[in-house]
Amino acid sequence: MKKVTTTLSIIAMTAFFMFRSGRLSEQSTMVLPTNKTIISGNKSFDKNLVLNDGLISPGHSPGKITVTGNFTMGDSAIYKCEIKDTTGAGTGHDQIDISGNTTLAGTLDIVLDGYSPKDNDIFEIIKYGGTLSGTFGAITGMPIGWKIDYGEKKPGSVTIYGPNILLSEGELHYEEHFSFYPNPATKTIFFNKPVESVSIQNVQGKEVLYRRDIKSDLNISTLRPGIYIIDINRGVYKDRLIIE
Numbered sequence: 001m002k003k004v005t006t007t008l009s010i011i012a013m014t015a016f017f018m019f020r021s022g023r024l025s026e027q028s029t030m031v032l033p034t035n036k037t038i039i040s041g042n043k044s045f046d047k048n049l050v051l052n053d054g055l056i057s058p059g060h061s062p063g064k065i066t067v068t069g070n071f072t073m074g075d076s077a078i079y080k081c082e083i084k085d086t087t088g089a090g091t092g093h094d095q096i097d098i099s100g101n102t103t104l105a106g107t108l109d110i111v112l113d114g115y116s117p118k119d120n121d122i123f124e125i126i127k128y129g130g131t132l133s134g135t136f137g138a139i140t141g142m143p144i145g146w147k148i149d150y151g152e153k154k155p156g157s158v159t160i161y162g163p164n165i166l167l168s169e170g171e172l173h174y175e176e177h178f179s180f181y182p183n184p185a186t187k188t189i190f191f192n193k194p195v196e197s198v199s200i201q202n203v204q205g206k207e208v209l210y211r212r213d214i215k216s217d218l219n220i221s222t223l224r225p226g227i228y229i230i231d232i233n234r235g236v237y238k239d240r241l242i243i244e
Contacts, residue, residue: 039065042090048100051077056096058082061113064090070100070130075137077106081125084113093123101130104150110141110160117143119164120179120239126158164240178232184242187221191232199231200241 037054042063049067052074058065062082073079081094089095108125132151139148145163153159164183179192191214198218200209208228211218223243230241 041065045069048072050074051106053077055080058094058096059090062090062092062094064095064097067096067098067100069098070102071096071098071128072103073106073134075105078109079106079125079136080109080111082111082113083115083123085115086121089124089127093125095124096126098126098128099130100128102126102128102132104132104134104158105137107138107140108136108148110139110143112141112143117146117162119145119162122159122161122165124154124157124159128156128158132158178237180230180232180239180241183239184244185220186244188217188219189241190217196233199234201229201231203227203229205229 037051039051039054039056040058040060042059042065044066046068048069048071050072053076055078056065056073057080059082062084079096083093085092089097128151135150136148142148142160143162146160147163149157149159149161151157178195180189182189194216195214197212198210198214199207200220200223201207203226208223209220220243225243228241228243229238231238
């Protein structure tokens with residue numbers, strides 16, 4: 001078949017049959033303008049993808065869609081992003097993985113599939129290898145108190161995260177999955193895995209406690225009640241700690 005190099009517009013029925021294969025690689029750019037278009041499943045697009053209208057919903061509860069090229073969402077497009085658990089992209093939550101540039105508009109619709117929001121969770125719902133422009137015009141289903149980052153604090157991705165996550169510009173700690181409990185705490189906190197170092201700072205940024213090589217628990221009984229920042233492994237993971 002002769003390779004098509006010009007922009008292609010496809011009606012919904014044609015799009016349906018092409019999507020069933022799970023991989024599309026004929027055209028340099030695919031433009032999907034109709035509101036009946038539904039992109040679902042675990043798909044790979046070897047081209048630029050433009051979704052002017054319709055729905056993109058990765059996986060089959062949940063999954064991942066990969067775009068080897070640029071990706072554009074129009075004002076009437078919807079990204080339905082399902083969150084099931086914290087096992088990672090493609091299994092625990094939906095993700096669109098784009099190798100090129102990304103342009104966002106339209107609506108982000110967050111669907112919680114049995115997931116109960118936790119204040120220290122974070123989800124990378126879009127990855128991109130090029131530039132990012134635009135934002136979602138509307139967001140529905142976002143847990144109360146949660147925020148969204150458009151690559152400013154975690155470059156190369158669009159993330160949603162709970163209110164206890166402290167992200168400063170350029171910090172990358174999504175994959176580490178450190179956690180501690182209880183919070184609020186009184187005398188001792190426990191970690192889900194051994195840590196190399198822990199620094200606890202007050203709200204003025206002054207370090208009030210520092211320990212190394214912690215296997216499972218840390219004694220904090222010397223600290224006064226209040227709000228602190230806990231820094232694990234020198235900036236790999238930061239969170240808010242409340243001591244009562």
